[in-house]
Amino acid sequence: MQRREFLLGTAAAGLVLASSGLPRLAQAADRPFTFTSWGGALSNAEKVAFMDPFAALKGIEIINTSPTETAKIKAMVEAKNVEWDLVTVGGSAVWQGEQEGFVEALDLSKIPNAKNLDPGWVNPYGIATSTGGTIIAWSHSAFPADAGPQSWADFWNAKDFPGPRGLYKNFLYNYEAALLAAGLKRDEIYPATPEKIDQAFGKLAEIKPHVAVWWGAGGQPPQLLSSGELALCSAWTGRQLAAEAEGEPISHTYKDGIAWGNWWLIPKGSPYVELAHEVMNFSLGEGPQTALLTLNSYGPVLEAAAAKADEKGRAMMVMSPDNVKVMGVIQNEQEVNKYSRASEERWNQFLLG
Numbered sequence: 001m002q003r004r005e006f007l008l009g010t011a012a013a014g015l016v017l018a019s020s021g022l023p024r025l026a027q028a029a030d031r032p033f034t035f036t037s038w039g040g041a042l043s044n045a046e047k048v049a050f051m052d053p054f055a056a057l058k059g060i061e062i063i064n065t066s067p068t069e070t071a072k073i074k075a076m077v078e079a080k081n082v083e084w085d086l087v088t089v090g091g092s093a094v095w096q097g098e099q100e101g102f103v104e105a106l107d108l109s110k111i112p113n114a115k116n117l118d119p120g121w122v123n124p125y126g127i128a129t130s131t132g133g134t135i136i137a138w139s140h141s142a143f144p145a146d147a148g149p150q151s152w153a154d155f156w157n158a159k160d161f162p163g164p165r166g167l168y169k170n171f172l173y174n175y176e177a178a179l180l181a182a183g184l185k186r187d188e189i190y191p192a193t194p195e196k197i198d199q200a201f202g203k204l205a206e207i208k209p210h211v212a213v214w215w216g217a218g219g220q221p222p223q224l225l226s227s228g229e230l231a232l233c234s235a236w237t238g239r240q241l242a243a244e245a246e247g248e249p250i251s252h253t254y255k256d257g258i259a260w261g262n263w264w265l266i267p268k269g270s271p272y273v274e275l276a277h278e279v280m281n282f283s284l285g286e287g288p289q290t291a292l293l294t295l296n297s298y299g300p301v302l303e304a305a306a307a308k309a310d311e312k313g314r315a316m317m318v319m320s321p322d323n324v325k326v327m328g329v330i331q332n333e334q335e336v337n338k339y340s341r342a343s344e345e346r347w348n349q350f351l352l353g
Contacts, residue, residue, distance in 0.1 A: 033276075034063040035065070036065045037066050039197035041239050042262060049288050053282075055069055066082070070089060073089075073103075086272075088129075089263050094263050118301075121218070125265060128263045129284060136150075138225065139163075146251075151255060155177070189328075190216055204350065226250055255327075286302060289306075296313070306319070
């Protein structure tokens, strides 16, 4: 796995906006350019920091939609009726799209700002534009703000931390959390071998009786924790931070968290491939990346932007040096794609059993 600790040092990046060297917008379709993401705090951050400024710069309309869904991208491509032109996905979908042929190959010469990223954030078929994480969160109705679980081992400890739990509906994140709960170290989580997959399923079987909700939408964990329906839950950082900022009675820890990037890809057959490259390049510039810091939800992938964060911003960013030290693992998306595909049927049976 390539290093992703992008805050640990490369040269600062210059902002590269649309210029005479970039292609002019052509009326490639009978609809506006459409950007699709997960919704909630992430969609808001991407709209404010990336889409709105780019649309103003180019004098065009951009439609922002949600939620994203890999199966829908694939179906659009197969039907030759692509309605989304640039899509935020989990990184494993980039590798899946490459393997299954539903993603456009990127022309990195048209995304020069990608050269300023840690190589771990760049793939020939997709690029990460912001960072987040899956973390442990809890309700104040179950535990005080400063006395919640501090590791996945604690999350699995129903005796000392009683109450109903919530975990993500896919094997994604749960593989990593289960192995960290079992005592594996960060550098032992990958590669995802059959033995480790078996170990993860075994550990998940232990906690399953205490899991009341297998959540699928990012807004669910803070809602279920705020209402007291759940005591503990895995959660996405952006949604959790947004809810806490609104005064919801919930808390979190970055300890043992699972760090990841929000990746962008272009569905194969989009009529706006050239424009999608422009949007990617713009969004990786120092100005748009720095704009993420003011939104206090998801962090930048660009080191030069991350270096400008104040104390509050550094505490929020998953990939800040202090948080990287305590995170459980930085997700290897290629390995995620491998274990997810290999375990899809087994996971479905696990949930039903």
